[in-house]
Amino acid sequence: MSGSGPGGATPGTVLEKTPPPAPDDGAAGGGARRFWSARRISAGLLALLLLVVAALFLYDIAAVRADRPAMSWRRELTDQLARRPLDDLWVLVGAGVATVLGLWLLLLALTPGLRSLLPMRRTHPDVRAGLDRDAAAVVLRDRAMEVAGVRSVRVRVTRRRADVRAVSHFRELDEVRADLGAVLDNTIGRMALARPPVPAVRVRRPGRKG
Numbered sequence: 001m002s003g004s005g006p007g008g009a010t011p012g013t014v015l016e017k018t019p020p021p022a023p024d025d026g027a028a029g030g031g032a033r034r035f036w037s038a039r040r041i042s043a044g045l046l047a048l049l050l051l052v053v054a055a056l057f058l059y060d061i062a063a064v065r066a067d068r069p070a071m072s073w074r075r076e077l078t079d080q081l082a083r084r085p086l087d088d089l090w091v092l093v094g095a096g097v098a099t100v101l102g103l104w105l106l107l108l109a110l111t112p113g114l115r116s117l118l119p120m121r122r123t124h125p126d127v128r129a130g131l132d133r134d135a136a137a138v139v140l141r142d143r144a145m146e147v148a149g150v151r152s153v154r155v156r157v158t159r160r161r162a163d164v165r166a167v168s169h170f171r172e173l174d175e176v177r178a179d180l181g182a183v184l185d186n187t188i189g190r191m192a193l194a195r196p197p198v199p200a201v202r203v204r205r206p207g208r209k210g
Contacts, residue, residue: 115133121192137162162188164200
């Protein structure tokens with residue numbers, strides 16, 4: 001559910017109803033966990049593939065039980081598996097594909113995903129909130145543009161860093177950098193993130209035309 005961010009209307013905030021957390025999920029955010037992706041598309045595709053394969057095998061087995069000939073593809077597959085040695089190229093390729101597919105499914109099962117959501121500090125035990133990284137970047141960019149001397153700003157927010165690239169057309173660069181650092185620290189603190197990203201600020205002069 002979309003809603004307002006801390007201290008104002010910030011797009012990209014999500015709320016999630018969850019069971020009461022463990023006691024270590026304190027206000028400091030040290031125990032805040034990342035959001036886990038449902039991965040409905042990959043799970044649905046895998047379930048559909050397994051259903052189709054299982055239905056084909058069950059149909060073929062039922063046909064053989066009813067004194068009908070087995071499907072040609074199953075007879076051919078059985079003959080190929082009986083004739084080909086384990087070091088055959090196609091056997092190794094098939095085993096490699098199956099291994100890669102299995103490792104990919106394990107990776108999906110063991111990793112949370114949803115890297116674009118930054119967990120926020122929990123003020124209520126039954127509610128988890130998250131802020132989209134793009135929305136956080138927009139807020140930081142807008143605040144940075146309010147600093148005197150800043151001509152343009154590019155912001156990229158990751159889970160641990162907030163990379164800010166600013167162009168200043170007047171004032172000393174050190175002064176602009178110091179003001180930007182103070183504004184970004186204050187803005188990040190007001191976002192109430194469980195793990196606030198560390199701002200990395202770079203300020204330069206605009207390039208010469210021609």
